[in-house]
Amino acid sequence: MSVLQMATKAAGAATTSSQRKRKVHITINSNAYQRLECIGRGGSCRVYRVMSENFKIWALKKVSLADVDEQAVRGFKGEIDLLRKLSKVDRVVQLRDWEVNEAKQTLSVLMEFGEVDLDTILKRHIHTEHPTFDAGFTLFHWKEMLECVAAVHQHDVVHSDLKPANFLLVKGSLKLIDFDDTINVHRDHQVGTPDFMAPEALSFARADTAEPISGAGKLVKLGKPSDIWSLGCILYLMVYGEPSFAQCRDYLQKAMLITNPRHVITYPSTGIGGVSVPPGFIKTLKACLTWDQFQRPDIETLLSESSQLLYILVWKPREMSLLVKSTWGRFCKALLDNAENPVFQEIPTSFVGRRFSLTKSTWSAQGDGRTQSTAGLASEAEAPAPIYCFSGILHV
Numbered sequence: 001m002s003v004l005q006m007a008t009k010a011a012g013a014a015t016t017s018s019q020r021k022r023k024v025h026i027t028i029n030s031n032a033y034q035r036l037e038c039i040g041r042g043g044s045c046r047v048y049r050v051m052s053e054n055f056k057i058w059a060l061k062k063v064s065l066a067d068v069d070e071q072a073v074r075g076f077k078g079e080i081d082l083l084r085k086l087s088k089v090d091r092v093v094q095l096r097d098w099e100v101n102e103a104k105q106t107l108s109v110l111m112e113f114g115e116v117d118l119d120t121i122l123k124r125h126i127h128t129e130h131p132t133f134d135a136g137f138t139l140f141h142w143k144e145m146l147e148c149v150a151a152v153h154q155h156d157v158v159h160s161d162l163k164p165a166n167f168l169l170v171k172g173s174l175k176l177i178d179f180d181d182t183i184n185v186h187r188d189h190q191v192g193t194p195d196f197m198a199p200e201a202l203s204f205a206r207a208d209t210a211e212p213i214s215g216a217g218k219l220v221k222l223g224k225p226s227d228i229w230s231l232g233c234i235l236y237l238m239v240y241g242e243p244s245f246a247q248c249r250d251y252l253q254k255a256m257l258i259t260n261p262r263h264v265i266t267y268p269s270t271g272i273g274g275v276s277v278p279p280g281f282i283k284t285l286k287a288c289l290t291w292d293q294f295q296r297p298d299i300e301t302l303l304s305e306s307s308q309l310l311y312i313l314v315w316k317p318r319e320m321s322l323l324v325k326s327t328w329g330r331f332c333k334a335l336l337d338n339a340e341n342p343v344f345q346e347i348p349t350s351f352v353g354r355r356f357s358l359t360k361s362t363w364s365a366q367g368d369g370r371t372q373s374t375a376g377l378a379s380e381a382e383a384p385a386p387i388y389c390f391s392g393i394l395h396v
Contacts, residue, residue: 026050026060028099028108033060044068049113058096059114063107065100076107082157082179083111091151093168093177114168114175118145118234122164126241126272133271135278138238143303143310144174145234149227150299152176158223162230163196164237194255195243198229200293203259225293228302232288239281241272244289261291280309 024035026048033050036057040047044064051057065073083095096110118141125137145167152159159166159179167174194202236244244265248254257263267285271277284307290296305311 026108028060028097028110031097033058033110035060050110057113059111061109061111063109064105065107066105073107076109079179080109086152086155086157089151089155091148091173091175093170093175111177112170112175114170114177116169117165117177118167118169118174119164121169122238126237130273131241132273133239133241133275133277135281138235138281139310141174141238142235145231146299146303146310148174148176149231150303153224153227153299159227159230160201162227162234164234194251194258195245196230196233197258198226198293199259199261199291201226202255224298225296228288228296228299229293231302232285235281235288236285239271239277239285240268265289280307284309 026033026035031052033052036049036051038046039049039059044067046062048060048062049057050060063076080095080098083092086092087095093114094112096112098107098109100107121141125131125134148167149159149162157179159176161178166176166178168177169175233244245254245257248257265286267277267282269277269282271281284302287297288302301307303310
């Protein structure tokens with residue numbers, strides 16, 4: 001063996017030994033996890049990416065309880081209780097396990113691991129060399145956010161701190177995180193920015209209280225409308241590339257501007273990159289950003305088929321025919337190009353036949369705008385359901 005080979009072998013052995021020494025295993029309620037890397041830190045908190053014995057990845061937050069007061073500890077436990085209550089809700093990040101180590105005075109919270117949060121997604125989209133308003137991109141994430149908020153509102157839970165960083169992308173779907181400012185598993189930045197806070201949250205009380213508060217000559221209570229305002233602020237950011245009150249940089253001045261009922265929010269006809277903004281976006285923004293919380297739409301209204309933003313069918317018959325044929329053509333080409341692909345081979349013949357029938361249909365804009373004749377179809381039973389235009393995708 002040459003000197004070079006001996007040196008290489010020795011270096012490899014040393015590296016392997018070093019890697020073994022760096023492996024750290026953490027136990028939570030008798031379950032072992034391998035700590036992979038630190039992905040966030042702040043104050044007495046550290047967030048790690050960990051792997052379970054079955055090789056699944058989780059997010060682990062370890063909090064030193066020695067540096068927090070009793071009220072903060074109650075906040076931690078309240079957050080955990082809420083996540084346990086929402087354990088069956090798909091649109092909420094799942095709590096895997098948690099443990100308080102009295103001897104070490106630490107709290108360990110093990111949660112579902114997400115790929116990236118919405119804040120990062122939007123920054124990548126907006127802060128590019130030539131950013132433009134993308135209606136499909138915006139509608140997709142808007143509907144994802146609505147689904148998340150609807151899921152918790154159905155359980156009479158108000159998030160009260162909605163912002164892009166509180167939506168986590170998990171396996172292609174957005175999920176809600178951080179139901180209390182005291183628990184913050186997936187992010188590490190200052191909380192409390194007024195950019196996404198409702199006027200009533202800034203005017204009368206903390207956003208995480210539910211006590212009745214007095215203002216504007218009536219008794220008001222922070223609740224679901226506050227979440228609707230926050231959603232509107234995020235939509236405004238996606239459309240125009242900046243928050244609705246971006247012109248004011250000072251925290252206190254911005255808070256005063258948001259709480260001023262006489263302040264008029266502007267809604268330009270063009271969005272990011274000078275792209276024209278469809279009327280449905282502006283109408284939805286105005287509804288969500290209504291100063292009077294009792295005049296804002298609820299989450300069910302924003303998700304309903306009457307929404308002029310999510311479900312729009314403005315195609316003329318010829319345009320619809322060309323669109324369906326074009327979509328069918330791309331699908332057929334994909335089938336031919338991937339004939340040996342097992343995934344394509346599993347597509348049932350009935351699916352192909354039904355989609356082919358769509359190319360024979362003649363569309364019209366009668367009644368509610370979602371009716372169509374069925375010329376060319378074998379029977380009424382084969383008539384296609386209404387096609388809704390959403391995020392640039394045909395949903396049948």
